[in-house]
Amino acid sequence: xxxxxxxxxxxxxxxxxxxxxxxxxxxxxxxxVALAAVSRADGYPTAILDAAAEALDxxxxxxxxxxxxxxxxxxxxxxxxxxxxxxxxxxxxxxxxQTIVVAGGPHPTAVPEECLRRCPQMDILVLGEGEQxxxxxxxxxxxxxxxxxxxxxxxxxxxxxxxTPQRPLIANLDVLPLxxxxxxxxxxxxxxxxxxxxxxYPATSIITSRGCSxxxxxCDTRVFGRRPRAFSATYVxxxxxxxxxxxxxxxxxxxxxxxxxHRKRLLELCSKLKEEALDLSWSCLGRADMxxxxxxxxxxxxxxxxxxxxxxxxxxxxxxxxxxxxKPEQVRRAIAVAHNADLMTKGFFITGYFGETRETLAASRxxxxxxxxxxxxLTYFTPFPGCAAWEETELWGAMDKDWHKLxxxxxxxxxxxxTKEDLITHHKKTYRMFYLRPxxxxxxxxxxxxxxxxxxxxxxxxxxxxxxxxxxxxxxxxRIESRxxxxxx
Numbered sequence: 001x002x003x004x005x006x007x008x009x010x011x012x013x014x015x016x017x018x019x020x021x022x023x024x025x026x027x028x029x030x031x032x033v034a035l036a037a038v039s040r041a042d043g044y045p046t047a048i049l050d051a052a053a054e055a056l057d058x059x060x061x062x063x064x065x066x067x068x069x070x071x072x073x074x075x076x077x078x079x080x081x082x083x084x085x086x087x088x089x090x091x092x093x094x095x096x097x098q099t100i101v102v103a104g105g106p107h108p109t110a111v112p113e114e115c116l117r118r119c120p121q122m123d124i125l126v127l128g129e130g131e132q133x134x135x136x137x138x139x140x141x142x143x144x145x146x147x148x149x150x151x152x153x154x155x156x157x158x159x160x161x162x163x164t165p166q167r168p169l170i171a172n173l174d175v176l177p178l179x180x181x182x183x184x185x186x187x188x189x190x191x192x193x194x195x196x197x198x199x200x201y202p203a204t205s206i207i208t209s210r211g212c213s214x215x216x217x218x219c220d221t222r223v224f225g226r227r228p229r230a231f232s233a234t235y236v237x238x239x240x241x242x243x244x245x246x247x248x249x250x251x252x253x254x255x256x257x258x259x260x261x262h263r264k265r266l267l268e269l270c271s272k273l274k275e276e277a278l279d280l281s282w283s284c285l286g287r288a289d290m291x292x293x294x295x296x297x298x299x300x301x302x303x304x305x306x307x308x309x310x311x312x313x314x315x316x317x318x319x320x321x322x323x324x325x326x327k328p329e330q331v332r333r334a335i336a337v338a339h340n341a342d343l344m345t346k347g348f349f350i351t352g353y354f355g356e357t358r359e360t361l362a363a364s365r366x367x368x369x370x371x372x373x374x375x376x377x378l379t380y381f382t383p384f385p386g387c388a389a390w391e392e393t394e395l396w397g398a399m400d401k402d403w404h405k406l407x408x409x410x411x412x413x414x415x416x417x418x419t420k421e422d423l424i425t426h427h428k429k430t431y432r433m434f435y436l437r438p439x440x441x442x443x444x445x446x447x448x449x450x451x452x453x454x455x456x457x458x459x460x461x462x463x464x465x466x467x468x469x470x471x472x473x474x475x476x477x478x479r480i481e482s483r484x485x486x487x488x489x
Contacts (some may be wrong), residue, residue, distance in 0.1 A: 005046075009052065031105065149164075188249060193251075195460050220387040234272075252282040258286055285310070331371070346373065364430075431464060
């Protein structure tokens, strides 16, 4: 029987978060536990190697793979992981030439031709949603390795790139088995979430829906499409029970793009959680324009403690360029409604988007400080291959398109009229002014319900002080020009 080893390639905290690595998270590879559950359910010997979580370098990861000797290696790849994944694929093919290297994820889906050109050692790429495609690849591996009949893949054939027709998305997600959490070494302890996302431990994150109908230009939806699909409330409760009873999870972060969009399912799930009366806390993400008073009350009654919003900017012009379809007044209302239901709120903001100026940065900082938000998350505008904004960067500024630098936490795009230092200064000043306020510190102290949270809070606090006052905010070899002064035209 064909054996498969799924691999999350090496990626250090420094590469992923830069100077903010002490406050970063180590999220479980949700795609791999979903795929591994499918291959195992179909009878294939299945394992997972999370090289990032185990802090393995490429050579150490390759050695572990060589010792396992799988017939198939399935590598998940985000853009920043590509270089490490490619190096790993080369070593695998050198040491295990008969092993089939399968790669998938958002990056191969967005730029399959470039991935194959850069790393021909990847035998086949999975484009888009992977479960059914994986099944057919594994069947083909045991039957002559003919991949041409499989929808949703790309591969090299005598130096030519072959792309098969797009595979239809899974209509009923409930047909999928529960994620294979048991295949993750040290789960959940080896996957600490961010302090802002946790009320207690043990904690983890899950995704209970796929697809996003949003048109945001900074996002690529090619893997799961634009039509929102969701696991049923009954299925989600099975996931929660599994995590709660078998892994001791007491805090869940729902990482769905918009947990509020499936309103009927959401209310049904809240009802089931209240009936079950599990000792569980949870938080979720949602669009600010979908916040309703009755929904927030249901969230709170079901154990939710925080709702997080992708706000991105307080400038209406920038929001329009993003195609965010959101207004600042809707955000203010959503924060107020959530607070009225005794829910905490967190806002995510993008710094340095097209059209950003010193004035919009100052306005954004003012909005953040006056918004009433309990937590914030700031990232630099980081367009990825496949998103609409990737092709427009030269019209608006200067972009370092080195895949390995696209981590959200180091400026790679500099809008015209601004400098790299302007963006960094905004981040430092905003974090400093927001979090060093006595009432914000007091809120964090009141949230402490576990000794581990106290340790993490102290570590994060000192990281914030170091970053805000002394940080360099750079990673090695990040040499983008700091100033662009030419006209937009």
